[in-house]
Amino acid sequence: MRPYQVATAVAFMFVAAVAMTDSRAGALVDTTGTQPGGIGAGFYPFWSAFVVFTCAAVVAYRSWRGPEGAPAFEGREGVYSVLKLVVPMVVATVAIKWFGFYIVSGLYMGLFARWIGRYNWLWVLLLTVGMPAAIYGAFELGFRVSLPKSFLYDLGVLPF
Template sequence: MSTESGHSAPTAHNEKTVTNRTMDAAVAVLFMALAAVVMSDSWRVGASWASDGPQAGYFPFYVGLIMFIASTVTLVTALVSRHPDLGNFVDRSQLVSVMQVLIPTTVYVGLIFLVGIYLASAVFIAFFMWWLGKYPVAKIIPVAVGVPLALFVMFEIWFLVPLPKGPLETALGY
């Protein structure tokens, strides 16, 4: 589709969302924050050399420091480059696809804290099978119930590894 000026009209596929430069800077800042947390906690537990060798936080502190320096270089490069990469980081259609997975997954993680991992997993599996997979309910229910049940047996009974429980598991005595 062309406009009177001869340029193509933007479509959902080629609409601008965010530039590569912006994403480089944003990810660099996030990694700098993560590195600062690693360094801070490593310093708290001891990040120097003791008489018997390195303290518990020695190596994590320096890994965090390297991460922080590398992220700072990336941030400075993104901000002061003479030829910044202003290309589109992601098309709208690609962003929609990512959000279709990211948002429900974020809700799933939140549900784990409210109802436990097994019920949250059943809801998560059922939702994705229904919404994106378009499966019939007769296929959704056995999978959505069977997978968390199999994981429960494997982790809680066989391996004796407790996973986050919610009110349902607590009411059932687990």
């Protein structure tokens, strides 16, 4: 049993349960027609929290019942693997201010697909362009939620 993994998963389950409780009023499709578009404001938060709760429950169960794994931070390889994740994340977080969410997320996913996942260049290109476009469609066009834009938006070059 890995107590820290189980405790972290239980903490995620608790946060997800609070989010589900808070947004349960709009969790189902509105059949009365009182909400524009047919869904209430709590639909997305409730079901997102439900997915987080379910995944955390699976992680908690597998960590509790599964065999003990090898130590994660042995030697320089462990430190290098952590830095390989943390440094690009910090750079991406800082870069959002100038390059916006969509450009940074595309480059971030492309970098990880190529560097860590070792995907071929076609898949990296599709991921780098396709995911930000899908996120743009979902948030800007669907949910009407504005995410941080790049300097290219201010110049009128890109819609994001």
